[in-house]
Amino acid sequence: MFEPKIVVFACNWCTYAAVDLAGTSRISYPPNVRVIRVMCSGRVDPQFVLEAFKNGADGVIVAGCHPPVDCHYTNGNIKALRRFTLFRRLLNDLGIEQERFRLEWISASEADKWVKVVSEMVEDVRKLGPFKPKLGVKEV
Amino acid sequence: MSEEPRIGVYVCHCGLNIAATVDVKAVVEYAKSLPNVIISRDYVFMCSTPGQDLIRDDIKNYKLNRIVVAACSPSMHEPTFRATLESVNLNKYLLEMANIREHCSWVHSDKKVATEKAKDLVRMAVAKARLLEPLEEQEYVAQQSVLVLGGGVAGMRASLDLASWGFDVYLIEKSPTLGGRTALTGWLRHDRRGAEVVKAMIKEIARNGKIHVFTNSELIDLSGFPGNFAAKIKINPRYVNERCTLCGECELECPVEVLNEYEYGLNRRKAIYIPFRNSYPQFYVIDPRVCVKCGECVKACRYNAINLNEKEATLDLKVGAIIIATGYDPYRPVRGEYGYGLHENIVTLFQLERLLDPEGPTHGELIIGGKVPKSIAFILCVGSRGTTPNAKSYCSRMCCTSTLMNTIKIKERYPETDVFVFYKDITTYGNDESLYEEAGGKLVKFVKFEEVPVVDVGPEGLYIDVKEVTIQEDIRIPVDAVILSTGMVPRRDQSDMLSVTRASCSPDGFIREAHLKLRPVEAPSAGIYLAGAVAGPKNIIESIRMGSAAASKVATLLSQGKVKAEPLVARVNEERCSGCKVCVGVCPYRAISMIEVNGRSVAHVESALCMGCGTCSAACPSGAMQHLGFKDNQIVAQVVAVTGGGSV
Ligand code: SF4
Ligand code: SF4
Numbered sequence: 091m092f093e094p095k096i097v098v099f100a101c102n103w104c105t106y107a108a109v110d111l112a113g114t115s116r117i118s119y120p121p122n123v124r125v126i127r128v129m130c131s132g133r134v135d136p137q138f139v140l141e142a143f144k145n146g147a148d149g150v151i152v153a154g155c156h157p158p159v160d161c162h163y164t165n166g167n168i169k170a171l172r173r174f175t176l177f178r179r180l181l182n183d184l185g186i187e188q189e190r191f192r193l194e195w196i197s198a199s200e201a202d203k204w205v206k207v208v209s210e211m212v213e214d215v216r217k218l219g220p221f222k223p224k225l226g227v228k229e230v
Numbered sequence: 231m232s233e234e235p236r237i238g239v240y241v242c243h244c245g246l247n248i249a250a251t252v253d254v255k256a257v258v259e260y261a262k263s264l265p266n267v268i269i270s271r272d273y274v275f276m277c278s279t280p281g282q283d284l285i286r287d288d289i290k291n292y293k294l295n296r297i298v299v300a301a302c303s304p305s306m307h308e309p310t311f312r313a314t315l316e317s318v319n320l321n322k323y324l325l326e327m328a329n330i331r332e333h334c335s336w337v338h339s340d341k342k343v344a345t346e347k348a349k350d351l352v353r354m355a356v357a358k359a360r361l362l363e364p365l366e367e368q369e370y371v372a373q374q375s376v377l378v379l380g381g382g383v384a385g386m387r388a389s390l391d392l393a394s395w396g397f398d399v400y401l402i403e404k405s406p407t408l409g410g411r412t413a414l415t416g417w418l419r420h421d422r423r424g425a426e427v428v429k430a431m432i433k434e435i436a437r438n439g440k441i442h443v444f445t446n447s448e449l450i451d452l453s454g455f456p457g458n459f460a461a462k463i464k465i466n467p468r469y470v471n472e473r474c475t476l477c478g479e480c481e482l483e484c485p486v487e488v489l490n491e492y493e494y495g496l497n498r499r500k501a502i503y504i505p506f507r508n509s510y511p512q513f514y515v516i517d518p519r520v521c522v523k524c525g526e527c528v529k530a531c532r533y534n535a536i537n538l539n540e541k542e543a544t545l546d547l548k549v550g551a552i553i554i555a556t557g558y559d560p561y562r563p564v565r566g567e568y569g570y571g572l573h574e575n576i577v578t579l580f581q582l583e584r585l586l587d588p589e590g591p592t593h594g595e596l597i598i599g600g601k602v603p604k605s606i607a608f609i610l611c612v613g614s615r616g617t618t619p620n621a622k623s624y625c626s627r628m629c630c631t632s633t634l635m636n637t638i639k640i641k642e643r644y645p646e647t648d649v650f651v652f653y654k655d656i657t658t659y660g661n662d663e664s665l666y667e668e669a670g671g672k673l674v675k676f677v678k679f680e681e682v683p684v685v686d687v688g689p690e691g692l693y694i695d696v697k698e699v700t701i702q703e704d705i706r707i708p709v710d711a712v713i714l715s716t717g718m719v720p721r722r723d724q725s726d727m728l729s730v731t732r733a734s735c736s737p738d739g740f741i742r743e744a745h746l747k748l749r750p751v752e753a754p755s756a757g758i759y760l761a762g763a764v765a766g767p768k769n770i771i772e773s774i775r776m777g778s779a780a781a782s783k784v785a786t787l788l789s790q791g792k793v794k795a796e797p798l799v800a801r802v803n804e805e806r807c808s809g810c811k812v813c814v815g816v817c818p819y820r821a822i823s824m825i826e827v828n829g830r831s832v833a834h835v836e837s838a839l840c841m842g843c844g845t846c847s848a849a850c851p852s853g854a855m856q857h858l859g860f861k862d863n864q865i866v867a868q869v870v871a872v873t874g875g876g877s878v
Pocket of ligand 1: 799800816817818819820821822835839840841842843844845846847857
């Protein structure tokens with residue numbers, strides 16, 4: 091079976107802590123994810139997401155604290171929301187299927203949500219198959 | 231880069247926590263193949279002293295200048311390993327951790343897959359480590375003052391301890407009085423009432439010049455960093471000032487009456503009232519939510535103590551640290567849960583304590599539904615331990631003990647009264663076990679259930695239907711009154727405080743500590759500490775202890791007179807900055823301003839104000855703004871490492 095490789099950008103305060111909580115609670119989930127820790131979802135430059143696709147990721151998740159008020163830095167998550175709403179519109183133009191990118195809000199206590207998001211994502215991307223750039227993603 | 235990276239990789243077994251699922255040796259071997267890795271080792275417990283010695287020796291012997299530790303979450307041991315580097319004069323920011331426990335061994339069971347994932351995580355960490363730079367912490371003067379939120383026993387204890395060490399304390403209480411829930415609690419032990427504990431603490435606080443008490447007040451804004459927080463306090467009007475002599479004339483004239491929350495709704499109070507006998511400050515207060523501003527009280531007051539036009543005020547404070555001690559709410563059963571709300575003889579444990587209190591609405595007479603009950607049933611675990619659909623899953627910790635104390639008090643005063651305790655389990659831990667024996671000695675009858683009992687509210691009275699576990703029989707007991715031993719839930723009004731302090735909650739809704747074992751009285755955000763039941767169910771003694779613990783943590787932070795701030799802040803490359811000001815707009819802390827350099831306008835980050843979110847870095851179109859520790863090239867290196875090569 092095709093095992094997609096999914097890169098996750100997780101904010102330190104909510105989502106990274108939720109992934110830790112899934113660990114301490116020993117909840118198993120698909121092993122296809124690799125988490126990159128950033129301090130805030132607002133730190134994630136869309137360029138990083140494109141780099142991931144360019145280098146062979148099959149899916150990317152950007153995850154942070156719940157808007158509007160959960161963000162450790164007041165409103166970094168709102169900035170991520172705005173940024174990636176625009177970015178999502180570009181996905182088709184870049185030849186990236188919508189299902190390959192997710193922006194998620196997962197609080198420190200939501201280990202179960204983390205597991206759900208990962209499981210869904212792996213399944214969705216598995217259906218799509220490996221990511222093959224249709225347009226010029228290689229050149230971004 | 232000035233020097234070629236020489237990386238040491240250390241893979242931890244964590245006993246079997248990692249080694250049972252990850253082939254540690256294979257990861258070590260793999261790491262050796264990665265660029266710039268000089269040495270790679272495994273050890274059973276990297277965080278132990280011998281484990282750290284291993285790293286220290288290698289740094290010296292192999293001239294390592296970057297360290298990768300593949301072990302648990304950085305939230306657990308990053309400080310430990312940073313200290314290891316520091317102890318041999320290697321800059322502590324030249325460390326990168328790969329989380330192969332929480333993110334790998336604990337959540338995957340297939341050894342092959344987990345091992346491959348661990349290799350990926352190590353490869354990512356090495357890729358980032360190659361690009362790490364030494365960073366210097368900055369030092370700032372630490373304010374010698376502390377903000378304590380919540381005037382219950384935990385907050386009061388913390389305030390007193392801090393004041394005794396010379397710190398200025400701002401004790402902020404949302405309600406009109408100090409005392410918290412303990413003031414309303416009955417007997418803690420035979421010889422001690424909650425009200426007395428509170429009274430003694432209030433007395434000490436009132437005469438302590440270092441403690442500045444603000445009741446009717448709340449924190450509305452907070453910024454800054456450990457050692458240097460700026461807090462904005464809103465002081466809501468009390469409408470009654472210190473000229474009040476407690477004569478009570480105003481109360482007689484006030485036409486507005488509402489349920490008295492200080493007696494858990496057992497009686498009524500006026501819109502102008504005094505919360506309870508030993509409340510502090512000792513003058514009347516007007517509840518603006520119900521006051522109709524008719525002015526009757528103003529006319530009645532001979533001392534001109536009332537001003538209905540009083541306005542709210544704000545107060546700006548500079549403090550070095552914050553203690554959150556805002557407490558809990560009693561669980562409120564839903565209507566119909568064990569008959570609650572369907573019959574006036576069904577009350578909660580919190581209400582019962584008021585009834586048995588000499589200063590309560592019945593002056594200590596146990597009068598329920600107009601008369602002294604001849605038989606009483608307590609039902610334990612109401613709202614706790616998942617007993618009903620609405621109940622929380624945790625044990626509320628204090629209800630068993632409190633129930634038994636009250637059964638004993640009832641038996642002492644009314645020896646003829648039949649007292650039943652319906653329980654799932656009884657945990658009177660520590661010294662309180664003697665209460666269980668004492669209650670038994672007074673012939674309190676214990677009835678054990680597995681399926682929750684049913685309170686039958688019939689026309690002719692109350693019955694408890696239950697299947698008794700020991701005798702395995704269905705029994706029906708008629709009683710005059712039912713006491714629901716309700717537990718603790720997070721405060722219903724804590725969301726504003728949470729959004730201002732950015733403290734985060736556990737799934738139960740109580741505030742989460744940074745780490746249960748390593749940082750048990752700290753919130754996840756630096757400089758913010760926790761005390762009492764705000765961090766989960768606690769009895770009064772435990773809350774007081776946690777108040778002291780939080781105070782000593784604060785003292786540890788502030789007593790040096792200066793604090794070090796993490797250097798993981800944003801920095802501008804002035805050459806590359808185009809002066810577009812995009813970063814100025816996105817920074818939530820107004821840490822960025824434009825300055826003139828060689829005739830060009832460029833961005834400048836005030837490090838003391840920067841909290842290190844990195845938002846500006848992500849927004850900067852010229853790549854001029856870089857988040858130290860999370861620079862673009864460092865993150866991209868991880869991305870490339872995880873995607874290019876390796877397996878799933
Ligand atoms: S990282 Fe940038 S946006 Fe965030 S606080 Fe610092 S200066 Fe402001
Ligand atoms: S966003 Fe970048 S280029 Fe624009 S002012 Fe800030 S640092 Fe300079």
